[in-house]
Structure formats: C-alpha cells, structure tokens
Amino acid sequence: MKPSPTMLALVTDAFGGRGGIAQYNRDFLGALAETGAVSSITVRPRQAPDLFVLPERIEQTPARLGWIGYSIAALRTALFRPVDLVFCGHLFMAPLAALITRLKGAKLIVQTHGIEVWRRPSWFQRAALEAADLVLCVSRHTRSAVLSWAAIAPERVLVVPDTVREAFTPGDGSTQRAALAIEGKRVLLTVARMDPRERYKGHDRVIAAISNLVAKGHDICYVVVGEGADRIRLEALARDAGVSERVRFLGRVGLQSLVEIYRMADLFVMPSTEEGFGVAFLEAMASGTPALGLEVAGARDALADGALGTAVSEAEIPVTIARLLAEPKPDPGALAAAVRGRFGRETFAAGVRAALNRLIEGT
Amino acid sequence: MTSGDGRFVVVFNGEIYNYPQLRTELETDGAGFCTTSDTEALLHLYAHYGADMVHRLRGMFAFAIWDQARRGLFLARDPYGIKPLYTANDGWTFRFASQVKALLAGGHISRDPEPAGIVGFHLFGSVPEPFTLYRDIRALPAGHTQWVDAAGPREPEPFSNIAEVLAKGAANPVPAAEIPERVRAGVLDSVRAHLLADVEVGIFLSAGVDSGALLGCIRDAGQREIRAITLAFEEFRGSSEDEAPLAACVCERYGAHHIVRRLSKQEFFEDLPTIMEAMDQPSIDGVNTWFVSKAAKEAGLKVAISGLGGDELLGGYPSFLDLPRWRRWFGPLAAVPGLGLFARKLIGGVAPSFSRTRPKALGVLEHSSNWAGTYLLRRGLFLPNELPEVMDAEIAREGLRRLKPLRRLAASLMPDPSSDVARVCVLESAHYMRNQLLRDADWAGMAHSLEIRVPLVDFTLLRALAPAIPALTPGAGKAALAKAPTVPLPDEIVTRAKTGFGVPTSAWMDAAARDGSGSTGRAAEAKGLVSRRWSQAVLNGAVLTKRQLEVHAS
Numbered sequence: 001m002k003p004s005p006t007m008l009a010l011v012t013d014a015f016g017g018r019g020g021i022a023q024y025n026r027d028f029l030g031a032l033a034e035t036g037a038v039s040s041i042t043v044r045p046r047q048a049p050d051l052f053v054l055p056e057r058i059e060q061t062p063a064r065l066g067w068i069g070y071s072i073a074a075l076r077t078a079l080f081r082p083v084d085l086v087f088c089g090h091l092f093m094a095p096l097a098a099l100i101t102r103l104k105g106a107k108l109i110v111q112t113h114g115i116e117v118w119r120r121p122s123w124f125q126r127a128a129l130e131a132a133d134l135v136l137c138v139s140r141h142t143r144s145a146v147l148s149w150a151a152i153a154p155e156r157v158l159v160v161p162d163t164v165r166e167a168f169t170p171g172d173g174s175t176q177r178a179a180l181a182i183e184g185k186r187v188l189l190t191v192a193r194m195d196p197r198e199r200y201k202g203h204d205r206v207i208a209a210i211s212n213l214v215a216k217g218h219d220i221c222y223v224v225v226g227e228g229a230d231r232i233r234l235e236a237l238a239r240d241a242g243v244s245e246r247v248r249f250l251g252r253v254g255l256q257s258l259v260e261i262y263r264m265a266d267l268f269v270m271p272s273t274e275e276g277f278g279v280a281f282l283e284a285m286a287s288g289t290p291a292l293g294l295e296v297a298g299a300r301d302a303l304a305d306g307a308l309g310t311a312v313s314e315a316e317i318p319v320t321i322a323r324l325l326a327e328p329k330p331d332p333g334a335l336a337a338a339v340r341g342r343f344g345r346e347t348f349a350a351g352v353r354a355a356l357n358r359l360i361e362g363t
Numbered sequence: 364m365t366s367g368d369g370r371f372v373v374v375f376n377g378e379i380y381n382y383p384q385l386r387t388e389l390e391t392d393g394a395g396f397c398t399t400s401d402t403e404a405l406l407h408l409y410a411h412y413g414a415d416m417v418h419r420l421r422g423m424f425a426f427a428i429w430d431q432a433r434r435g436l437f438l439a440r441d442p443y444g445i446k447p448l449y450t451a452n453d454g455w456t457f458r459f460a461s462q463v464k465a466l467l468a469g470g471h472i473s474r475d476p477e478p479a480g481i482v483g484f485h486l487f488g489s490v491p492e493p494f495t496l497y498r499d500i501r502a503l504p505a506g507h508t509q510w511v512d513a514a515g516p517r518e519p520e521p522f523s524n525i526a527e528v529l530a531k532g533a534a535n536p537v538p539a540a541e542i543p544e545r546v547r548a549g550v551l552d553s554v555r556a557h558l559l560a561d562v563e564v565g566i567f568l569s570a571g572v573d574s575g576a577l578l579g580c581i582r583d584a585g586q587r588e589i590r591a592i593t594l595a596f597e598e599f600r601g602s603s604e605d606e607a608p609l610a611a612c613v614c615e616r617y618g619a620h621h622i623v624r625r626l627s628k629q630e631f632f633e634d635l636p637t638i639m640e641a642m643d644q645p646s647i648d649g650v651n652t653w654f655v656s657k658a659a660k661e662a663g664l665k666v667a668i669s670g671l672g673g674d675e676l677l678g679g680y681p682s683f684l685d686l687p688r689w690r691r692w693f694g695p696l697a698a699v700p701g702l703g704l705f706a707r708k709l710i711g712g713v714a715p716s717f718s719r720t721r722p723k724a725l726g727v728l729e730h731s732s733n734w735a736g737t738y739l740l741r742r743g744l745f746l747p748n749e750l751p752e753v754m755d756a757e758i759a760r761e762g763l764r765r766l767k768p769l770r771r772l773a774a775s776l777m778p779d780p781s782s783d784v785a786r787v788c789v790l791e792s793a794h795y796m797r798n799q800l801l802r803d804a805d806w807a808g809m810a811h812s813l814e815i816r817v818p819l820v821d822f823t824l825l826r827a828l829a830p831a832i833p834a835l836t837p838g839a840g841k842a843a844l845a846k847a848p849t850v851p852l853p854d855e856i857v858t859r860a861k862t863g864f865g866v867p868t869s870a871w872m873d874a875a876a877r878d879g880s881g882s883t884g885r886a887a888e889a890k891g892l893v894s895r896r897w898s899q900a901v902l903n904g905a906v907l908t909k910r911q912l913e914v915h916a917s
Contacts, residue, residue, distance in 0.1 A: 143454040151765040155518040159454030354514035
C-alpha cells in the first residue's frame with residue numbers, strides 16, 4: 001500500500017484566523033487530517049492574529065502577510081519537503097499554488113467561496129484554476145459561477161457545502177434578552193460583517209421592512225451582530241427611518257454570547273444578494289432559530305431550497321418577516337437536528353473524504 | 364427493470380442486436396432470464412463483467428444502471444453515438460435524459476448559455492458533443508462510460524475509438540482484390556443483425572447505392588415481405604431529378620413493396636413549426652429524415668433501416684477527394700507562418716466583396732496545413748475568424764476558447780489511422796455523422812415513434828472493413844457495396860448515384876429563412892451561404908419555440 005499523501009495548504013488564514021474563510025479552512029483541514037486520508041498537512045497562512053491549538057497531523061508555519069515574503073516562504077516550504085497535494089484556500093493564491101504544483105509534480109485543489117469568483121478573474125488566476133485537478137465550491141451557485149468563466153471539465157468541480165460548528169445548539173436565550181432589556185419583543189437578528197465596499201448582506205432591506213412593521217404596531221427589535229465601517233451609515237439609516245431605538249448594533253461578540261443571541265432571536269434574517277453560502281443561516285438554525293434569506297446565490301443552499309429555512313424574493317421579504325413573526329417559533333430541537341443531519345460535522349467529513357478520494361484513488 | 368436480487372436497476376434506450384448470443388452465453392454461465400427483453404441482458408452483463416460489459420454489446424444504446432450495493436450509477440453510450448444521452452449536474456443533483464429538452468422540462472436546470480455549444484453550431488451546423496447550448500447540460504460522449512457516486516459524476520471514460528480501430532486495421536491490410544468480398548460479408552452480417560425484431564422492419568429507400576444495397580441484403584438475409592419508403596418531391600415528378608422511378612426499379616429487382624411519398628412545398632411549410640418544435644438541439648439538417656419518417660409512420664412501420672453511414676464508411680463523400688487534395692495543394696503554403704492571415708487581411712482590404720461571397724476560399728491558406736483545419740474548412744458553416752460578425756464577439760471568443768475546435772478535431776485522429784481515406788473516414792464519422800446525421804435521425808425518428816436502424820454504422824462492421832479502408836480508391840467502396848447483394852444493384856443506380864440528386868428542400872429552407880429574417884433576396888448564391896442563413900433561422904426559431912414553451916408552462 002502506498003503511504004498516505006502529504007499536503008501543503010496555502011491559505012489566507014486558518015488556525016488563529018478570524019472570519020468565515022478561516023473557519024472553513026479549519027473545518028476542511030481538520031476533517032481531512034482526522035480521516036487520515038493525508039499523512040500530514042503543512043499550513044502556510046498569511047495571517048494568524050489569535051491563539052490557536054492545532055489538531056493532530058497538522059502543522060502551521062508562522063504567518064507572512066507580505067505577498068512577496070509569503071511567496072518565497074511558500075516556495076521554500078515546498079522545496080524542502082515532499083508535497084503530493086497542494087490545497088489552495090483562495091483564488092488569489094491559485095497562480096502560486098499552480099506553480100508549486102508544477103514544480104513538485106503534485107495535484108492541485110483550489111477552494112472557492114463566493115464573491116471572488118462572481119466575475120471572471122485575471123488571466124493568471126483563471127489559468128491556474130483551469131489547471132486544478134479538483135475545484136471545491138461551497139455552493140451550487142459558486143460552482144456555476146466558476147464554470148461560467150473556466151474551461152475545465154465540470155466533473156472536476158465539486159460542491160462541498162459549509163458546515164456548522166458543534167457549539168451552536170438550541171437552548172435558553174433569556175439571559176441575553178434580559179441583558180439587552182428586550183423581553184417580550186419579537187427579535188429579528190442578522191449576523192454579518194458590515195463592509196462599506198460590499199453592502200450586499202441586506203441590513204438596509206431589514207431596516208426598511210421593520211420601519212413599516214413598527215408603523216403597523218408590531219413590537220419589534222432588530223439585533224445586528226458584526227463589525228465594519230458601514231455601521232455608521234446603517235445607524236443613520238435607522239435614524240432616518242425613525243427606528244433607531246429598535247435597531248441594536250452589538251458589534252463583534254464572543255462565541256458564547258453569539259450562541260445565546262442566536263437562541264434568543266425569533267427570526268434570523270439576512271437578505272443577502274451575493275452570499276457564497278451563508279454559514280450564519282446554519283448557525284441560526286442549529287441554535288433552533290428559523291432563518292430567512294433571498295432565493296439567490298449561495299443562500300439557497302444554506303436554506304436547502306426552503307427545506308430548512310425560508311428563501312423568498314426581495315419583494316417578498318417584508319411580508320415574509322411579518323408572516324414568520326406571526327407564527328409561533330417552531331420546535332428548536334427538530335430544526336437543529338435537521339440542520340445537523342444535512343450540514344453537520346459528519347456529513348461534511350464524508351463530503352471532504354469523497355472529494356479527496358477522487359484525487360487519491362487516481363494517484 | 365430491476366435485477367432478480369434487487370441490486371441493479373436499469374433504464375435503457377436502444378437495441379442490442381447480439382442479444383440472442385449474449386443470452387445463450389449468460390445462461391451457460393448460470394444466469395436466469397425472466398423476460399425475453401434485451402434490457403434484462405444488460406443487467407446480467409453488468410453483474411457479470413462490470414463496466415467491461417460494454418465491449419460485449421453490438422447495437423445502439425444509451426443506458427444507466429443503478430448499483431444499490433455500491434450506491435452509484437453507471438452510464439454508457441454506444442461507440443458511434445447513435446443513441447443520445449445528456450446529463451446535468453448542479454453540484455447537488457445529477458440528472459440524465461435522452462433529450463436536452465427533457466432535462467429542461469423538469470425545471471431546476473439553469474438555461475445559462477454554453478458559448479462552446481453556440482460557437483460549435485455556427486462552425487459545424489450542429490452542436491458538437493459534449494456541449495449543448497446550455498452550460499449545465501452535457502452529452503456523454505459516444506463510446507464513453509461514466510460513473511456517478513455521492514461526490515458526483517466522474518469524468519467520462521472512453522471505451523472505443525474509431526481512429527484506433529482504423530489504425531489497427533491499417534496494420535493488417537488486405538489486398539484490393541479481397542475488398543468486395545469483405546464488404547459483402549461484413550454488410551450482410553450487419554444487416555442480418557439489424558433485422559432482429561418482433562415487429563416488421565422496413566427500409567428508407569433512395570435511388571442511391573447505400574439503401575439499395577441494404578435492401579438487397581435484407582432480401583439475402585431471408586426477409587420475404589419488405590416495405591420500402593421513398594421520399595419524392597412533387598416538383599420533380601417526371602424530371603430526371605426524381606428518385607422515385609429508379610427506386611421503383613430497385614424495389615422490383617428485390618421484390619419489395621414500394622411506397623412513394625410525395626412531398627409538396629405546401630406540406631413542408633405546414634410542418635416547419637412542428638419540425639422546429641421536435642428538434643432537440645438546433646441542426647441545419649434533418650428535414651428530409653423528418654418527412655421520410657413521417658411517411659414510415661403513415662405506413663404503420665415502427666422500425667426502419669436507413670443507409671446512413673455508407674458515405675462515411677466507404678468513401679462516398681466528395682470530402683474523400685477534396686481533403687487530401689487541399690492538403691497537397693495548399694498545405695505547404697499554409698505551413699508558412701502568418702501567410703494565411705496576411706492573405707486574408709490583404710484580400711479582405713483590397714476586395715471585400717470577394718471575402719464576403721467566397722469566405723472559405725480565403726481560409727484555405729490558413730487552415731490546410733493540417734487535417735483538422737482542412738476538415739473545418741470543408742465542413743465549416745462559418746470559419747472561426749468570421750464568428751465575431753455573426754454573433755456576440757465575446758461569446759465567439761469565449762466559445763472558441765472552450766470548444767478548441769482544431770484541437771478537438773485533431774484529438775479524434777489519435778492514434779493516426781495512417782491513410783488519407785481512413786483519416787477522412789474518422790473525421791466524417793466522429794464529427795459530421797455523430798453530431799449531425801445521427802442526432803437528426805434520432806429526433807426526427809422519435810418524433811414519429813419510429814426506430815431508425817443503421818447497419819452501416821456498426822462497430823463490428825467497422826472492424827471487419829478497417830483493413831480494407833486504406834486501400835479504397837475513389838468509387839471502389841460504393842462499387843463493392845453495390846455488389847454486396849447476391850443480385851447486384853442495377854448499373855444505372857451506381858452511375859446515376861455519382862452525379863447525385865437535388866432536393867428542393869434546401870431552396871424551401873432558404874425561402875423560410877428569408878421569410879423569418881425579413882431579409883431581401885439576393886440572386887443565386889453559393890450553397891454554403893444558404894446554409895448559413897438557414898442556420899441563423901434555426902437558432903432564432905429554436906429560441907422562439909423555447910419562449911413559447913415557457914409561456915405555456917407559466
């Protein structure tokens with residue numbers, strides 16, 4: 001039997017990183033190491049601001065932020081150790097990953113997320129992706145976007161959906177309600193960054209919708225979790241709509257608070273137009289809170305085409321919020337179990353393993 | 364159909380002609396049959412041989428077998444691609460069907476365009492596999508199998524290759540004197556196999572050599588009652604262009620019952636919307652097959668033999684002469700880097716009207732340095748450099764990048780069949796016949812619940828003739844075919860067939876296309892330009908029909 005292959009992972013961030021992509025990389029590499037499909041993984045991150053613990057079979061080199069320094073360090077890592085598989089965690093790094101793959105006679109896996117593939121990338125990035133042995137996409141929409149500009153065999157482009165962490169479970173959210181002094185109100189929640197360059201997450205739409213509902217006498221509170229410079233604009237928007245005391249910006253919160261905030265909400269709503277997948281939908285539903293999004297892009301996958309959450313058109317958002325708030329909150333345990341069955345750790349690990357088998361069998 | 368133990372489930376479109384032998388073999392090995400259907404043989408074969416089963420099949424087929432134990436789906440399509448098989452995969456769900464339309468009708472599949480399919484249609488007049496007009500729908504290529512499991516479909520794997528068969532044949536050539544006997548034995552064997560049926564098998568009969576010889580062989584195979592359908596045109600009645608009298612003469616010779624179906628211009632125009640509706644992927648041809656199938660249906664036939672494939676197999680097309688000639692005459696010049704491009708730009712600038720009316724003449728210097736390019740030139744509806752003028756320039760550029768037409772044509776010639784005749788045979792069989800003629804025969808036949816069988820498109824026959832093909836001189840193949848029946852075809856058929864028959868349908872098509880586009884008529888134009896206009900009408904017509912469908916559906 002051949003020894004298990006070794007992997008070099010080029011990532012923006014993974015262990016010790018913040019945000020969705022870092023989380024995905026941790027989930028992916030962790031699942032891979034756990035299955036034993038690879039014998040070792042060397043992770044090369046560009047940043048790692050937080051403390052971290054590494055799983056077995058994984059080592060992570062010190063972060064190198066600068067692009068040139070990073071490239072040299074990655075090449076050096078590749079030259080001095082065996083590399084059978086190169087995992088490229090972001091399209092921007094694909095040319096470097098393709099070069100290393102070439103030099104080492106290795107196989108290339110490119111991970112795609114969302115917004116970075118909506119439009120045709122540079123010539124180099126496209127050529128590098130087309131040279132990949134496997135392209136992984138978090139959603140059907142991401143896959144479709146990749147295939148719209150890449151001339152690559154569609155069989156090499158697989159969907160491995162995001163997964164939801166174990167920490168998100170149903171439970172009591174009353175402490176959070178008390179802390180925010182919003183007992184008795186109907187609580188809407190969005191968890192997303194507020195980046196002024198993106199502005200696709202849909203906070204604006206929710207604020208517009210609640211100003212209408214409040215006018216009609218609904219006792220609503222809209223809780224917004226996440227950080228970003230666009231917050232100032234959104235605060236002004238809430239003021240102009242006359243609902244500033246009903247919109248609560250909490251900024252960035254710790255994991256434990258986040259879990260409780262998800263639990264206390266009556267409805268998670270994120271009418272985002274350009275979601276690669278939208279892992280926050282899963283976190284909400286795993287915490288027992290129903291989720292509402294737009295039936296566009298990756299959100300359709302996270303909401304499982306309406307099987308787990310609710311996906312509607314932009315025009316239907318206000319009435320759907322009203323309808324879902326009017327209904328009693330569904331059984332949190334059942335919703336959480338359904339989400340876990342479809343997007344839980346085990347399903348994710350099986351998906352990662354099946355995808356990797358494509359490459360490993362072929363070697 | 365499900366296997367006895369419930370492990371395998373099969374869906375099958377096609378005919379397995381060696382079913383009786385397969386059944387005997389399988390039963391000797393202990394398999395128990397519950398039905399008399401060739402479908403059941405597929406289940407036993409798969410259980411026995413796995414994916415290698417495809418090598419044992421003679422026939423036209425597209426099938427899928429679900430393996431409950433391995434939780435996977437096995438798909439296969441016959442070596443020539445007689446039967447179609449389309450798949451769609453969105454990353455979550457894998458779907459398959461015999462028609463693109465069926466996949467679209469199910470909903471859930473994106474209609475985003477595939478530039479390679481659109482460009483391919485403009486280059487060849489039909490959509491080249493594996494592409495379709497839609498990005499999310501692909502054809503499983505002819506002679507390929509595919510495995511689909513929880514992680515999705517794997518890349519299709521080839522199990523047969525026309526070029527390889529011909530290359531092997533070229534390694535063991537037969538003397539020219541033996542060719543007629545090879546052709547006779549091979550064709551008779553294939554016809555015999557293709558007559559396996561529990562319903563009456565009829566034949567499409569033109570005044571050409573292919574169908575006439577097949578009729579004679581059907582007779583030799585022992586079928587007494589034969590009904591032959593000839594499509595003739597009202598406009599040609601009594602003229603030398605009328606095929607009916609000669610076909611009647613062939614029928615008389617072989618004692619077949621002759622049915623002549625006359626087509627008028629009026630009926631053509633009446634049926635045109637239905638034809639466009641029945642067409643699966645756009646095609647610039649298939650109209651004649653539509654009407655002859657309609658006639659067969661009217662006669663109550665469910666199965667008909669067609670002479671399709673004779674020109675590809677036995678060197679019947681002018682391309683068998685043209686391609687080697689163009690390569691000889693222009694190849695050396697075309698090999699000079701940049702000369703072709705320079706000449707095109709120069710003449711395009713100095714005499715623009717010349718490049719408009721004779722677009723291909725200019726391509727000779729650009730494309731004839733290799734076989735793929737020369738073939739593209741010969742068969743091409745438009746040439747790559749003309750595409751930006753007839754379609755969105757961005758789609759043209761992206762489509763060419765994805766389709767890689769020259770590389771694709773060249774790849775079909777691997778391994779090199781090592782003779783000019785065999786090379787043209789491969790190019791015509793693996794492209795024009797596969798993507799155009801066989802597709803047309805499928806939708807036009809299916810629209811009339813008619814199964815069209817093609818004994819001259821048969822891998823067993825190809826293997827038998829492969830050693831003879833390199834030695835075929837112009838006309839020799841058809842002459843040998845004419846002598847295949849014990850009672851040979853009348854000489855006048857062989858002589859007359861050389862000059863060919865006109866069909867008024869191309870003029871009608873042009874009239875219809877002009878009507879649709881509203882363009883004003885210009886006097887006598889090259890035939891190629893007529894096809895170009897028709898292709899645009901078909902593409903627009905297809906789009907129109909789809910819109911109508913959407914309206915109905917909503």
